Amino acid sequence: MREDESNWFSKWEEQLPSPEDLMPLTQTLITPDLAIAFDIRSPHNLHSPSLQHHQQPPPISTPSSQPNSGEFDSPELGGGGAGDEPARTLKRPRLVWTPQLHKRFVDAVAHLGIKNAVPKTIMQLMSVDGLTRENVASHLQKYRLYLKRMQGLSSGSGNGSGGDPATDHLFASSPVPAHFLHQGRPNSDHYLPYVPVAALQQQHHHQQMAAAAVVAGHHHPQLQPRYGQIGHFGSPRNGQFDHPFLNRQSHSHSHSQQPIHRVGTPIHNSVPSSYVDDLESANGRKVLTLFPTGDD
DNA sequence: ACGCGAATAT
DNA sequence: AATATTCGCG
Numbered sequence: 646m647r648e649d650e651s652n653w654f655s656k657w658e659e660q661l662p663s664p665e666d667l668m669p670l671t672q673t674l675i676t677p678d679l680a681i682a683f684d685i686r687s688p689h690n691l692h693s694p695s696l697q698h699h700q701q702p703p704p705i706s707t708p709s710s711q712p713n714s715g716e717f718d719s720p721e722l723g724g725g726g727a728g729d730e731p732a733r734t735l736k737r738p739r740l741v742w743t744p745q746l747h748k749r750f751v752d753a754v755a756h757l758g759i760k761n762a763v764p765k766t767i768m769q770l771m772s773v774d775g776l777t778r779e780n781v782a783s784h785l786q787k788y789r790l791y792l793k794r795m796q797g798l799s800s801g802s803g804n805g806s807g808g809d810p811a812t813d814h815l816f817a818s819s820p821v822p823a824h825f826l827h828q829g830r831p832n833s834d835h836y837l838p839y840v841p842v843a844a845l846q847q848q849h850h851h852q853q854m855a856a857a858a859v860v861a862g863h864h865h866p867q868l869q870p871r872y873g874q875i876g877h878f879g880s881p882r883n884g885q886f887d888h889p890f891l892n893r894q895s896h897s898h899s900h901s902q903q904p905i906h907r908v909g910t911p912i913h914n915s916v917p918s919s920y921v922d923d924l925e926s927a928n929g930r931k932v933l934t935l936f937p938t939g940d941d
Numbered sequence: 942a943c944g945c946g947a948a949t950a951t
Numbered sequence: 952a953a954t955a956t957t958c959g960c961g
Contacts, residue, residue: 736955737955739953740954740955741953742953742954763945764944764945764946765944778944778945779955779956780954782944782945782946783953783955783956784953784954785946786946787953815953
């Protein structure tokens with residue numbers, strides 16, 4: 646089984662078209678969005694969990710063989726590229742809510758209690774680098790809808806969270822903490838007083854790369870994620886599967902400051918059930934997921 | 942002014 | 952469908 650994975654990868658690599666072939670004639674090498682999406686920025690803004698662009702298809706830079714482990718090539722727009730797009734007016738790439746991210750989200754909400762579970766707080770509790778309040782707010786809104794939908798539907802046959810329609814696939818991936826399905830109760834009770842949120846939004850320091858799921862805006866062209874950086878995420882064979890984000894709290898050099906706790910579950914890297922790069926086909930959109938799909 | 946949440950937009 | 956952005960309201 647494992648061979649399949651390494652196999653596809655090899656094949657994939659071989660099939661990589663030459664860089665020239667890739668870009669028909671459109672636009673620059675690295676989308677500005679990509680740049681900022683990852684870490685190329687100067688001031689003190691924007692970080693990025695798992696984000697996606699919307700516009701141009703992801704440019705490829707890793708031709709073949711060994712990906713750059715560490716830094717990636719700088720966007721050289723010199724020769725052919727030409728149209729260096731306005732580096733300004735850059736918009737933040739769309740955040741992609743991976744199951745993991747969502748899990749974190751749910752845990753946060755769970756521990757906060759419905760009452761205190763408002764975007765800002767949730768965001769803080771999650772302490773995911775680059776996550777904005779609006780990101781959370783937006784997700785929260787949808788999540789609430791999901792919960793409502795669920796309550797109405799939960800009666801009857803054994804359908805709770807194991808076969809929900811595609812509509813809620815993301816949400817289905819994390820166990821809804823019971824008491825969610827009915828508001829009314831803050832936390833207290835049997836739910837821990839967890840996490841003092843010492844870390845808060847501390848955004849300076851360096852950046853972390855991200856991007857775990859990439860979406861291609863178009864069909865069929867050979868798009869590939871920038872494995873240059875995230876390559877090794879695809880090999881969780883050791884079970885030590887960690888995401889670049891979900892992690893913005895990793896450093897607390899020195900002593901006393903312990904940023905925060907892990908919310909709820911202690912990172913359960915159970916066996917990779919299926920690490921298939923999930924090809925979600927919808928319309929003209931292919932989603933490449935590097936994460937375990939289903940549950941963790 | 943803050944920031945939540947519903948509505949609306951992409 | 953999934954996220955983002957806008958907007959009215961406490």
